Amino acid sequence: DAKTTQPTSMDCAEGRAANLPCNHSTISGNEYVYWYRQIHSQGPQYIIHGLKNNETNEMASLIITEDRKSSTLILPHATLRDTAVYYCIVRVDNAGNMLTFGGGTRLMVKP
Amino acid sequence: EPEVTQTPSHQVTQMGQEVILRCVPISNHLYFYWYRQILGQKVEFLVSFYNNEISEKSEIFDDQFSVERPDGSNFTLKIRSTKLEDSAMYFCASELATGQPQHFGDGTRLSIL
Numbered sequence: 001d002a003k004t005t006q007p008t009s010m011d012c013a014e015g016r017a018a019n020l021p022c023n024h025s026t027i028s029g030n031e032y033v034y035w036y037r038q039i040h041s042q043g044p045q046y047i048i049h050g051l052k053n054n055e056t057n058e059m060a061s062l063i064i065t066e067d068r069k070s071s072t073l074i075l076p077h078a079t080l081r082d083t084a085v086y087y088c089i090v091r092v093d094n095a096g097n098m099l100t101f102g103g104g105t106r107l108m109v110k111p
Numbered sequence: 112e113p114e115v116t117q118t119p120s121h122q123v124t125q126m127g128q129e130v131i132l133r134c135v136p137i138s139n140h141l142y143f144y145w146y147r148q149i150l151g152q153k154v155e156f157l158v159s160f161y162n163n164e165i166s167e168k169s170e171i172f173d174d175q176f177s178v179e180r181p182d183g184s185n186f187t188l189k190i191r192s193t194k195l196e197d198s199a200m201y202f203c204a205s206e207l208a209t210g211q212p213q214h215f216g217d218g219t220r221l222s223i224l
Contacts, residue, residue: 034212043115043202044154087154095142095209096166101154103215 004088009106012082018075020105022088025069032093033064035073037084038104044087047073051093078109113137115216117203123222127192132219134186134203142206143186144213145178147199154202160186190221192200198223 005023024033034049042054048055048062050071055062061074075082087104091097116135124130136143136215145157160178177189186205190197200220204213 032175038154041148041200041218043204043217046212046214049212093210095206095211096159096161098144098156098159098167098169099154099213100156101147103153 002104004090006086006088006102006105008103009108011110012075012078013106014080014109014111015077018073018077020025020080020084020086020107021070022073023070024088024090027068027090028092030092031090033062033068033071033089034089034099035060035062035083036087036089036099036101037082039081039084044099044101046101047086049093052067053107078107080109080111083107083109115205115214116204117192117201117219118192119219120217121220121222123191123224124126125162126195126223130190130193130221132188132190132203132221133202134188134205134216136203136205137207137214138184140205140207140214142166142208142213143178143180144181144204144206145188146202146215148218149196149199150201157188157201193223195223197221 016061035047036044050062064071118133119209143160148154158168158172174190202218204215206213
């Protein structure tokens with residue numbers, strides 16, 4: 001799987017949008033972008049994934065650039081409970097393929 | 112919402128002993144995984160399992176490790192002779208099909224003394 005690059009840490013004010021960037025410049029045409037988060041050593045929690053179109057669900061929005069070399073996860077109104085490590089992962093979307101976790105971005109939401 | 116459940120939440124074992132970590136995947140899921148996370152380090156893939164066979168395994172998953180789906184609901188990870196370096200959080204995950212995400216349990220913290 002292609003590698004991803006994320007900032008080590010970010011801060012966000014409570015109630016504001018959190019925009020978490022991810023670079024995946026070597027992504028292949030059949031690789032999806034997945035986002036997970038991990039709150040305080042709990043199990044990774046799935047957030048959203050996409051191939052090339054922007055995606056939105058009840059948790060977040062995913063914006064993928066046209067060349068697919070980068071993406072941004074948007075939490076529209078961050079709360080203190082969104083404080084977590086956020087992982088951007090690229091993966092060929094065949095069931096049975098492993099997820100390769102990097103170091104992620106530690107997002108701190110502050111009051 | 113259905114979830115992956117893992118037991119026990121914390122397991123303390125003497126070095127050299129066998130340990131079995133248990134997982135109940137989401138009921139209609141077909142693909143199963145084990146990952147581990149050593150304290151302060153990245154989440155690492157161990158093994159994937161489908162149709163009662165190992166699909167893929169990492170270098171970490173050596174002869175001391177085995178997985179089993181003994182019945183229609185449980186998925187277990189066995190470590191035959193534990194070492195100090197096996198101390199970690201172990202996460203189970205399950206997946207329905209291609210195009211669907213993996214869902215993780217909250218893990219078992221394994222402490223080897």
